[in-house]
Each structure stands twice: as C-alpha cells, then as structure tokens.
Amino acid sequence: MAAAFKERLRDINPHYIKFKSLQTLQVNLGNLCNLQCRHCHVGASPAGNRVMERSVMEEVIHFLLRRKDVTLDITGGCPELNPHFRYLVEGSDNLSPRRMLRSNLSIMSEKGMEWLPEFCQRHRLVVIGSLPCYLKENVEHQRGAGVFQGSIAALQRLNALGYGSDLELNLVYNPGGACLPGSQKELEAVYKEKLLQEYGIRFNNLYVITNAPIGRFREFLEEKGAYERYLNLLTANFNPQAARSIMCRTMVSVDWRGILYNCDFNQALDLPITSPDGNILRIEDLDKASRTGNDLFLAQHCYCCTAGEGSSCTGILAA
Numbered sequence: 620m621a622a623a624f625k626e627r628l629r630d631i632n633p634h635y636i637k638f639k640s641l642q643t644l645q646v647n648l649g650n651l652c653n654l655q656c657r658h659c660h661v662g663a664s665p666a667g668n669r670v671m672e673r674s675v676m677e678e679v680i681h682f683l684l685r686r687k688d689v690t691l692d693i694t695g696g697c698p699e700l701n702p703h704f705r706y707l708v709e710g711s712d713n714l715s716p717r718r719m720l721r722s723n724l725s726i727m728s729e730k731g732m733e734w735l736p737e738f739c740q741r742h743r744l745v746v747i748g749s750l751p752c753y754l755k756e757n758v759e760h761q762r763g764a765g766v767f768q769g770s771i772a773a774l775q776r777l778n779a780l781g782y783g784s785d786l787e788l789n790l791v792y793n794p795g796g797a798c799l800p801g802s803q804k805e806l807e808a809v810y811k812e813k814l815l816q817e818y819g820i821r822f823n824n825l826y827v828i829t830n831a832p833i834g835r836f837r838e839f840l841e842e843k844g845a846y847e848r849y850l851n852l853l854t855a856n857f858n859p860q861a862a863r864s865i866m867c868r869t870m871v872s873v874d875w876r877g878i879l880y881n882c883d884f885n886q887a888l889d890l891p892i893t894s895p896d897g898n899i900l901r902i903e904d905l906d907k908a909s910r911t912g913n914d915l916f917l918a919q920h921c922y923c924c925t926a927g928e929g930s931s932c933t934g935i936l937a938a
Contacts, residue, residue, distance in 0.1 A: 621854040624925075625917040631859050635868070636917060638881075641909035642869040645692040645932070646679055647671075647883060648704060649875040652697040653726050656762050658751075658793060660834035660887045663696040671875040676707040678877060678902040683714035692870075692932065693744075694721040694883065699735055708742050717745060721791075721932075724748040725766045727773035736773065740780040745787040747826065748774065753813040757795055774820045783821035789933075791826045797840055797849045799856060799927045803827040803935045826934035829853075831884045831923045853922035860937035861929025867915050870932075877902040881916050883932070884923075890916050 628635040650667035652659075683689065691711055698704055699722065711718060720739060727735045739746055748770070752758050755767040774788075782788035790810065794800050807825035814820040830836045832849055840846040867881040871892070879900045880886040892900045892908045893916075900908045929936025 624921045636915050638913040639868040643690040643692050645872040647874050648695050648698040648701040650696045651700045654762050658836045660831050669875045673703045675877040680710040690717045691715040692719045697726050699726050719745045721747045724773040725769035728769035736776045747789045749791045753810050771818050788822045789824045790822050793828045797845045800827045829923045829930035831920050833920050834887050853926040856926040861925045864936040865924050866931040871909050879908045
C-alpha cells in the first residue's frame with residue numbers, strides 16, 4: 620500500500636502540508652456543460668443541475684474589491700453556460716490582475732453562443748482552452764463527434780480577435796488513458812507545429828495536466844480493472860520537486876454553493892475546508908480559510924499533482 624500522501628509531504632518538509640498565501644481564487648460555476656467528456660472529474664453534462672447563483676458571485680466580487688492582488692480563475696463544467704456568467708465577469712472588471720476563463724472551446728461555436736469570443740476580448744480574459752489532442756480522432760474519442768471542428772473554429776476566431784498575440788491564449792492537454800502525460804515542453808512544440816500547419820492557429824502556452832483518479836476517470840479505471848495500477852503509477856513517480864509547488868498551497872476553490880475547498884479535485888470529492896471545530900467554511904469565510912499555516916486537506920488522489928513533472932491548473936510544477 621502506498622504511503623499516505625500527507626505523511627509523505629510532511630517527511631519532506633512540514634511546510635508542504637500548510638497553506639502558504641492566497642494567490643488564486645478559483646470559482647467553479649457548476650456542472651452544467653454542453654459536453655459529457657469521459658475524463659471529467661466533476662461529472663459535468665447537459666443535464667448538470669449544480670449552478671452557481673448570483674448571490675454567491677456577489678460574495679466573490681465583494682472579496683475581490685478588498686483583495687485586488689488575487690487572480691480570478693473561472694471554471695466549471697462549462698462556466699459560460701451559467702446564466703450569471705456575464706455578471707461575474709463584468710462585476711470583476713479591474714478587480715483582479717489576471718482573470719482566467721477555462722473553456723472547452725466548442726461552446727464558442729454553439730448556436731446562441733457566438734458572442735463569447737468578442738466578450739472575452741472586450742473584458743481581456745485570459746482564455747485557457749481544453750484541447751486534449753491536436754488530432755480529431757483523439758479529441759472526439761474523449762469528447763464526442765463534431766467537437767474537434769467546433770474547437771478549431773473557436774480557436775481561429777480567437778486568433779482573429781488577437782488571442783495568441785495581443786491577448787493570452789493557452790491550451791490544456793490531458794492523457795487519453797491511464798498513463799502519465801509526456802514532457803510539457805515537447806508536447807507544446809508539437810501542438811504549435813501541428814495546429815499552425817494544419818489550421819493556422821497560434822497560442823501562447825500548453826498546460827499539461829495529469830488525470831486525477833476521481834469522477835468519470837475513476838469509473839473508467841475501475842471498469843478496466845486499472846484503478847490500483849494507476850494509483851501505483853502515480854505514487855511510483857512521486858516527485859519531491861513538484862511537491863513543494865502544489866497548487867493548493869496558494870489557491871482556494873469555491874463551489875456552486877459558495878463552499879470552499881483546497882482545490883477543484885477536493886470539491887469533486889466533497890472534501891471542504893473546515894474550521895478547527897469542524898464547521899464547513901464558505902465564501903464569506905475566505906479570509907479565515909486562506910490564513911497562512913492552515914492545514915491542507917490532502918488524500919491519496921493528490922499524488923496526481925506530484926507525479927512526473929507535476930501537475931496543476933497551469934501545467935507542470937517541476938521541469
């Protein structure tokens with residue numbers, strides 16, 4: 620049996636199991652999505668019914684009014700489908716030095732969503748687009764028929780609006796199966812070459828993310844009888860250099876109800892941040908939840924963040 624992740628970090632450096640400082644507030648707008656991807660850890664789909672209300676977004680904006688040094692990371696599901704998505708973006712204008720929108724890209728080509736690329740440009744959002752491969756067959760194996768072409772069309776539209784040059788456009792890669800991703804540097808070079816040659820698409824950075832053994836990906840692993848083998852793969856490739864930079868030390872995640880978590884993976888597993896007396900902390904408790912020295916809520920799935928080059932919402936942690 621693999622060593623407990625928290626104990627392994629503690630043995631390297633006891634500071635690694637403590638919160639350092641709040642740099643990023645990640646806001647998950649819910650599990651409503653136009654896609655139903657095989658690897659989705661939040662189980663998002665067109666039938667998603669966990670949708671953040673405007674009142675929670677008001678609390679987010681209220682916090683950013685006091686803390687204008689914090690990056691805002693907007694995710695989902697498909698965050699753009701939240702009926703109050705535009706309210707959050709417009710209400711947070713000039714309140715954050717960096718606002719990131721995590722998009723599945725294909726939503727920008729859906730009927731009735733044609734306004735999205737221009738909206739992102741107008742509000743100068745950093746777009747982080749999920750594109751699990753540069754090959755059509757691999758993308759549609761994960762995401763469904765027709766998704767690849769919609770994603771390519773969205774990237775071409777974003778390029779025409781200045782993304783990839785004047786505005787930041789990053790892509791996300793994750794493996795299609797129970798394996799670790801390859802070198803981020805090498806994959807980025809291949810992505811840039813293939814997308815430019817085939818479709819004239821330019822982007823800034825590729826973020827490589829290791830699949831977490833939770834949600835639909837865990838279901839996939841269990842169906843294949845590969846869950847324990849995948850966990851063993853993650854633990855066998857534990858990288859102490861990645862461990863010191865795990866994203867939960869500088870990020871807090873907010874779910875659709877306003878409950879706080881150390882990361883989006885913990886959110887999917889319903890492992891919230893709690894006070895010493897066991898009370899679940901909410902968005903109005905964010906100052907308390909992000910105090911330097913707070914214990915992190917860690918478990919075995921966290922090995923996905925420290926395997927190989929490491930993994931975070933903005934790519935690798937150790938070259």
